[in-house]
Amino acid sequence: VRSDLFLVVAVLAACIWVARGSRWAAAIECSLPLIAIAALAIHDERARFFAIGLIVAAAFAGAALVASDRIELLIAGVALLRWLPLRDVEVWREVVVLMGLVALFVAMGRDRLKPVATEGTWQMPTVGTGFSLSLVAVLAVAAVTPIHPGKAALLTLVLAGLVLAPPAARAAAGLACLALAPFVRWSFVPLLVAAAFVLLVPFLAKLRPLAYAAALALFAVWPWSGAAARALPAVVRFDPPVGEVRPVGWSLGRGESLALEIPRSRHVIVNASAANGLSLPPGTLLGFIEAGGCAREVRTGDVADFGFTRREHFFFARHSLPRITRADIRGLGATSWLHGAGAVGVACGGRELDLLRFRGAHETAKLQIESVELPAR
Amino acid sequence: MIVALFAAVAILAPLLMLRPRALWRCLGAEVVAVLVFGALAAFARMLRVTVDPYLACVAAGAVVLTIVMAFVAFAEDVRWSANRAAILALLVYALMVPLMLRTPPDGDEPYYLLITESLVHDGDLDLGNQFRDIARTASGRADLVPQIGDRIDGARVRSHLEPFLAMLMVPGYAIAGLAGALMTIALFGALLARSTVRLFEDEGIADATTRALFPLVAFGPPIVFYAARIWPEVPAAFFFVEAVRGVRQRRMGRWVFAAVALVLLKLRFALIAVLLGVAAGFSRQKGRLKPAPTLIIAFIALVLGASRIRELVPESAVAYPIGLFGLALDGAAGIAFQAPIYLFGLIALARWRAMPEGFRLGMSCAALYVLALVPRSEWHGGWSPPLRYIVILMPFLALGCAALYERIAGAPLAIAAASTVALVIHGAAYPYRLFHIANGENAVGEVLSRAYHADFSRLFPSFIRPNFAAVVAGVVLIVTLIVFRGGRLLRPAVVAVTIVLAGLFAMRPGGRIDFEDAHVVHEGGVLFPEEYQVARFVFSGGWIVRAGDAMTFLAKRGPAKLRYVSDGGATIRIGGRAFVLPATTPNTYNVVPVEVDREGRVELRGLAGTVNLDWMRHD
Numbered sequence: 001v002r003s004d005l006f007l008v009v010a011v012l013a014a015c016i017w018v019a020r021g022s023r024w025a026a027a028i029e030c031s032l033p034l035i036a037i038a039a040l041a042i043h044d045e046r047a048r049f050f051a052i053g054l055i056v057a058a059a060f061a062g063a064a065l066v067a068s069d070r071i072e073l074l075i076a077g078v079a080l081l082r083w084l085p086l087r088d089v090e091v092w093r094e095v096v097v098l099m100g101l102v103a104l105f106v107a108m109g110r111d112r113l114k115p116v117a118t119e120g121t122w123q124m125p126t127v128g129t130g131f132s133l134s135l136v137a138v139l140a141v142a143a144v145t146p147i148h149p150g151k152a153a154l155l156t157l158v159l160a161g162l163v164l165a166p167p168a169a170r171a172a173a174g175l176a177c178l179a180l181a182p183f184v185r186w187s188f189v190p191l192l193v194a195a196a197f198v199l200l201v202p203f204l205a206k207l208r209p210l211a212y213a214a215a216l217a218l219f220a221v222w223p224w225s226g227a228a229a230r231a232l233p234a235v236v237r238f239d240p241p242v243g244e245v246r247p248v249g250w251s252l253g254r255g256e257s258l259a260l261e262i263p264r265s266r267h268v269i270v271n272a273s274a275a276n277g278l279s280l281p282p283g284t285l286l287g288f289i290e291a292g293g294c295a296r297e298v299r300t301g302d303v304a305d306f307g308f309t310r311r312e313h314f315f316f317a318r319h320s321l322p323r324i325t326r327a328d329i330r331g332l333g334a335t336s337w338l339h340g341a342g343a344v345g346v347a348c349g350g351r352e353l354d355l356l357r358f359r360g361a362h363e364t365a366k367l368q369i370e371s372v373e374l375p376a377r
Numbered sequence: 378m379i380v381a382l383f384a385a386v387a388i389l390a391p392l393l394m395l396r397p398r399a400l401w402r403c404l405g406a407e408v409v410a411v412l413v414f415g416a417l418a419a420f421a422r423m424l425r426v427t428v429d430p431y432l433a434c435v436a437a438g439a440v441v442l443t444i445v446m447a448f449v450a451f452a453e454d455v456r457w458s459a460n461r462a463a464i465l466a467l468l469v470y471a472l473m474v475p476l477m478l479r480t481p482p483d484g485d486e487p488y489y490l491l492i493t494e495s496l497v498h499d500g501d502l503d504l505g506n507q508f509r510d511i512a513r514t515a516s517g518r519a520d521l522v523p524q525i526g527d528r529i530d531g532a533r534v535r536s537h538l539e540p541f542l543a544m545l546m547v548p549g550y551a552i553a554g555l556a557g558a559l560m561t562i563a564l565f566g567a568l569l570a571r572s573t574v575r576l577f578e579d580e581g582i583a584d585a586t587t588r589a590l591f592p593l594v595a596f597g598p599p600i601v602f603y604a605a606r607i608w609p610e611v612p613a614a615f616f617f618v619e620a621v622r623g624v625r626q627r628r629m630g631r632w633v634f635a636a637v638a639l640v641l642l643k644l645r646f647a648l649i650a651v652l653l654g655v656a657a658g659f660s661r662q663k664g665r666l667k668p669a670p671t672l673i674i675a676f677i678a679l680v681l682g683a684s685r686i687r688e689l690v691p692e693s694a695v696a697y698p699i700g701l702f703g704l705a706l707d708g709a710a711g712i713a714f715q716a717p718i719y720l721f722g723l724i725a726l727a728r729w730r731a732m733p734e735g736f737r738l739g740m741s742c743a744a745l746y747v748l749a750l751v752p753r754s755e756w757h758g759g760w761s762p763p764l765r766y767i768v769i770l771m772p773f774l775a776l777g778c779a780a781l782y783e784r785i786a787g788a789p790l791a792i793a794a795a796s797t798v799a800l801v802i803h804g805a806a807y808p809y810r811l812f813h814i815a816n817g818e819n820a821v822g823e824v825l826s827r828a829y830h831a832d833f834s835r836l837f838p839s840f841i842r843p844n845f846a847a848v849v850a851g852v853v854l855i856v857t858l859i860v861f862r863g864g865r866l867l868r869p870a871v872v873a874v875t876i877v878l879a880g881l882f883a884m885r886p887g888g889r890i891d892f893e894d895a896h897v898v899h900e901g902g903v904l905f906p907e908e909y910q911v912a913r914f915v916f917s918g919g920w921i922v923r924a925g926d927a928m929t930f931l932a933k934r935g936p937a938k939l940r941y942v943s944d945g946g947a948t949i950r951i952g953g954r955a956f957v958l959p960a961t962t963p964n965t966y967n968v969v970p971v972e973v974d975r976e977g978r979v980e981l982r983g984l985a986g987t988v989n990l991d992w993m994r995h996d
Contacts, residue, residue: 025787027795029870030795031869033869033873036880040876041828046425047427209408209412212409213408214416218416220420236419240422327425329424
C-alpha cells in the first residue's frame with residue numbers, strides 16, 4: 001500500500017512538473033495537502049479512496065489544461081489507471097502496452113492543438129478549443145486494453161497504425177467499430193468503443209465538453225479503474241438492497257438441489273451467480289428457484305459468472321453483466337472487479353413463500369446462491 | 378430550492394460579468410462540472426460511499442460557482458465595474474440566505490429581529506410583549522429570554538443592543554418577514570462589495586488585482602457569512618469604508634453621515650469614528666484646518682460611548698498579546714484558520730509605509746477599537762461566527778492584501794484560496810458550526826480527535842485556552858511579518874508533509890489532557906459548564922465525574938499534576954492507582970500530584986464523591 005501511495009504521489013509530481021512555470025502549478029500542487037487531509041480526515045476506506053481519486057483527477061485535469069501534449073502526463077495517467085496495485089503489475093506486458101500507448105499518442109500528435117495556458121500567464125483554460133482530446137482518447141484505450149491474453153497488449157500498436165491512415169479511412173474504421181459494438185461479445189465492447197473514440201477524435205470537436213466530463217468522471221474512479229473499465233454499465237444496472245440480506249453461500253451442479261426456509265413473505269430477491277460459467281453465452285440456463293409451487297429459471301443475463309470481470313478472465317467471457325446488480329466491487333486499482341452476482345426476483349402470483357428450493361441445471365457450470373434478500377418490513 | 382438557487386446564480390453570474398467569448402467558455406466549464414458531479418454521484422452510490430447529500434450538493438454548487446469566480450478573476454473578456462460586482466455579490470448573498478436559514482438564527486440575531494418586530498408591530502422598543510408572545514417571533518426561537526445587560530423594568534424590557542440595525546431592517550421585515558430582514562443585510566453586503574471595489578480603485582489598485590481578490594474577499598469568510606445573517610458588522614463595514622473614502626475625498630457630507638451611522642450601529646464603533654473625525658478635521662482642506670466636524674463627531678462619540686472608554690484601561694498586560702495574536706492565529710477564531718486570505722493583510726501591516734493611504738487611514742482609525750477589543754475576554758466574538766469583531770476591518774485588510782498581491786507567490790495564494798473555498802463550503806453546509814463554544818478546540822481538531830481518540834486539537838494554536846502551538850504560531854507569525862518576501866518557501870508540498878508529520882505527532886499522548894476535550898472518551902459524567910452557558914469562555918472548562926463515571930485518554934507514564942475542584946472531596950482511579958482528592962473551597966481549583974502507571978490509553982474512574990476535573994499535566 002505504501003508503494004502504491006508513492007506511485008500516486010509520483011503521478012502528482014509529474015502533473016506539477018508538466019505545469020511548472022505556469023501559475024496553475026501552485027493550484028495543482030495543492031492536491032498534495034488535500035490528499036493528506038483526505039487520508040487523515042476520512043475514515044471510511046471507500047470514501048477516502050473516492051476523495052483521493054477526485055483530487056488526483058482534478059490535479060491531472062489541471063495539468064492537462066496546461067500541457068496536454070506531454071508524454072510525461074500520458075505515462076502518469078497510464079500508471080494511475082493500470083499500475084495500481086503495484087504488486088500485481090505484470091511488467092513485460094505492461095511495458096508493451098505502454099509502448100503501444102506512447103506510439104498511439106505520438107501518432108495522434110497531429111490531432112492536438114496548442115495548449116492555451118502558456119508559461120507565466122493567468123489565461124483561463126478553454127473548454128472546446130483547449131487541450132486536445134488525444135490524451136483523453138489514449139487514456140481511454142489505456143483503461144480498457146487487456147493483457148490477458150498477452151497478444152491483446154498489441155492492440156494499441158494496431159490502433160497506432162490505424163490512426164496514421166488517411167482521414168476518410170480512419171473515419172470509416174471508427175464508424176465500423178461503433179457499428180460492430182452492439183453485435184460482438186460483451187468483453188470486446190469497451191475495446192471497440194475506445195478504438196472508435198481514438199479514430200474519430202478529429203471529428204468530435206463539438207462533443208468536447210461531454211468528452212471531458214466523461215473522461216474526468218471516469219478518471220476520478222481510478223482507485224477502481226479495473227471495475228470501471230470492465231463493468232461500467234453496472235452504474236445504471238445497480239439497485240441497492242432494501243431489505244434484510246441473509247448470506248447463503250451454496251453452489252449447485254446439475255441435479256443438485258437444496259432448500260432454504262425463509263420468513264413468510266410474498267416475494268424475495270435471490271442474489272445468485274455462476275461458477276465455471278465464463279464461456280457460457282447469454283441466455284444459458286443455469287438452474288431453477290422453486291417457491292410456492294412456481295419455478296423461476298435462472299439464466300446467464302440474470303446472473304453472470306462470479307469472477308468474469310477479473311482482469312485475467314474478462315477477455316474470454318462471453319456473457320454480459322447481470323440485468324440488476326448489487327455492485328459488489330472487490331479489490332482496488334486495475335485488478336478491481338465486480339462480482340457477477342445478479343438479483344433475481346422470486347414471487348408466485350401473490351402467494352406467501354416460506355421455502356425456497358434451488359436446483360442446478362447446467363452440465364459444467366454451477367449455480368451459486370450468494371444471499372437472499374427479504375422484503376423491508 | 379437550494380439546487381435551483383445555485384443553478385440560477387451559476388447562470389446569471391456569468392451573464393452579468395462575462396462577455397460572449399468568456400461567457401460561453403464559462404458556461405461550458407460549468408456544464409462539464411455539473412456532468413462530472415452527476416456521474417460521480419452515480420459512482421458514489423454504486424460504490425456505497427456515504428457522503429452527507431446536503432454537503433455534497435452545497436460543495437458541488439460551490440465548486441461550480443468557484444469556476445464562475447475564476448473566470449471573473451482571470452478571464453480577459455470580463456464586464457467589470459463596481460456596480461456589477463455589487464450585483465454579483467447580491468446574487469451570491471441571496472443564495473447564502475436560505476443556506477444560513479438551515480438552522481434558526483443564533484447569538485444576538487434573534488434579538489435584533491425581535492427589536493425589528495417590536496418596531497414594526499408596536500412602533501416601540503419595548504420587548505416585553507415580544508417575550509411574552511415569543512412563539513410568534515419569525516426567527517422560530519421560542520426559547521428566547523432577555524439577555525444579560527437588558528434593562529428590565531417591570532413588564533417592560535429594553536434590549537441592550539443598539540436599535541439602529543433593527544430600524545434598517547424594518548422595511549425588509551415589513552415586506553418579507555425574516556427573509557426580508559436578511560435580504561436587507563445582504564443588500565448592505567452588496568453595498569459593501571461596491572464600496573470595497575471603489576476603495577480599491579481610489580487607492581490605485583489595478584483592475585486585474587481587484588478582480589483576482591474580489592471573490593475571495595466578498596465571497597470568503599467572514600463577510601459572506603455576516604452578509605447573510607443578522608449582525609451589524611457588514612453594514613458597519615460598509616459605513617466604515619464609505620467614511621474612509623469620504624475622508625480621503627474630502628467629502629464631509631459622506632464621511633460624517635457614514636461615521637454617525639457607524640456609531641449608531643454599535644456604540645463601540647465610536648472609537649473608530651473619533652479617530653476618523655480627527656483624521657478628517659485636522660487634515661488640510663483647501664489650505665485651512667476644519668476641526669468643527671471632528672469636534673462634533675468626537676463629542677457625540679464620547680458621550681454615547683463613554684462606557685466603552687473604560688475598556689481602554691488595561692485589565693491585564695498579558696491579555697493584550699493573547700487577544701491580538703488570537704485574532705490573527707487562533708484555531709477557532711483567528712484569521713489564519715478562519716479567513717486565511719487576510720493573513721496577507723496582516724503582512725501588509727508590517728509594510729506600513731509602502732501601503733496605500735486608504736489602508737493606513739482605515740487601520741489607524743481602527744487602532745483604538747482594536748486596542749479596546751483585544752484585552753476583553755470575548756475578543757474572539759463570543760457566540761457568533763468567527764472574526765465577528767474585526768469584520769469591519771476586512772475591507773482594509775483586503776486593501777493591504779491587494780497592495781501586496783503582485784509580490785505574493787502563487788503557492789501561498791493557492792493555499793489561501795483553497796482554504797477559503799473549503800471554509801465557505803463548510804460554513805454554508807453546516808451554518809450551526811459557525812458557532813463554537815470557545816473551549817480552546819476548533820471544528821477540525823474536534824472531528825479528528827473524535828475519530829482517532831487522540832488529541833489533535835493541541836496541534837492548532839489556541840489563545841482562548843493558550844497552548845504550546847499558540848506560542849509556536851506566534852513566533853512564526855512574527856518571523857513571517859519580518860522576513861516575508863512573497864512566500865515562495867511555502868509550497869503546498871511542504872504543507873502536505875507538515876500535515877502528515879503533525880498527524881503522526883498527534884497520535885502520541887500530549888503533555889496536557891483537558892478532560893472536556895473531544896479526544897477523551899467519556900463514559901458518564903457531564904460537561905462543565907453546560908454547553909450553551911452564556912459567556913462560557915470566562916469559565917474554566919471541565920468534566921464533572923461522579924462515582925462510577927469513567928473516561929479514557931492517551932497519557933504518558935510518570936508523575937503529573939491534576940487540577941480539579943470538589944466541594945466534598947473525591948476518590949478517583951487513574952490506571953491502576955487510586956488517588957484521594959481533598960475537598961476544595963467552592964470555585965477554587967486545587968492542583969495535586971498524581972502518578973500515571975502506564976503509557977498509552979489510560980482509564981480515569983470516579984470511585985467516590987463528585988469532582989470537576991479541569992486538566993492533567995505531565996511533569
